[in-house]
Amino acid sequence: MFSDDKGQASAEFILITIIVIIVIGGLLSVISSNQDKTLTGDVGGARVMGEKIAETVNTVYINGNGYSIDLDLRTLNQTLSSPTAPFTMTATISNTGGFGVVSVATAGNNVNVNLIPKRFNGTLTLNNKNLYHIKNVNGTIQIS
Numbered sequence: 001m002f003s004d005d006k007g008q009a010s011a012e013f014i015l016i017t018i019i020v021i022i023v024i025g026g027l028l029s030v031i032s033s034n035q036d037k038t039l040t041g042d043v044g045g046a047r048v049m050g051e052k053i054a055e056t057v058n059t060v061y062i063n064g065n066g067y068s069i070d071l072d073l074r075t076l077n078q079t080l081s082s083p084t085a086p087f088t089m090t091a092t093i094s095n096t097g098g099f100g101v102v103s104v105a106t107a108g109n110n111v112n113v114n115l116i117p118k119r120f121n122g123t124l125t126l127n128n129k130n131l132y133h134i135k136n137v138n139g140t141i142q143i144s
Contacts, residue, residue, distance in 0.1 A: 043109045045080040045087050050104040050113035052076055053091055053126065057102070060136045061117040068135035077128035091126040093143070095119075117141050 056071045080087040089106035093115070100115030122143040126132060135142045 043111065046089055046104040046106045046109055046111040047113075048080065049073070049076060049089050049091060049106075049128065050102045050111050053093075053102045053104075054113040054115055056134055057093070057100070057141055058116045060134045061115075061139070061141060063136065065136055065138050068133060071132045071134055073126065073128045073130060073132070080128075087128065089128050093120055093124045093126070 052073075053071065056069050060067050060069055077087055087106070089104055091102055091104045093100065093102055095101075095118055098118065100117050100120065102113045102115060104111045104113070117139070119140040120143065121137075121140055124143065126143075133144050135144075
């Protein structure tokens with residue numbers, strides 16, 4: 001481009017610069033949108049895992065002494081995973097402020113689900129690669 005007396009080169013340069021900025025902005029929004037979908041999927045998976053653990057623990061507690069359930073987090077993990085992105089999580093059962101809570105952490109996100117029982121023994125940190133036996137022993141939830 002050579003400049004001429006009427007400013008034609010300057011007008012072309014400004015037009016090309018505006019087009020480049022619009023294209024870069026469009027690409028950034030597409031990338032951001034895909035990242036948001038991934039984060040939403042991780043939070044949804046953590047919520048599903050937390051709800052399943054809470055449902056199992058609450059069912060064992062409500063059905064009374066001696067009732068037990070085997071919780072297989074491996075099968076749920078296969079449902080939440082994809083071939084390119086395996087789902088990983090860690091769930092911690094704790095007693096916070098007089099209430100039982102399942103706290104599920106995955107990919108920098110944390111989801112809490114309340115529990116009915118308040119007393120727990122045994123393994124209180126669960127991951128999605130194991131089978132857990134959950135039993136009610138006189139109102140105390142035993143996880144092994």
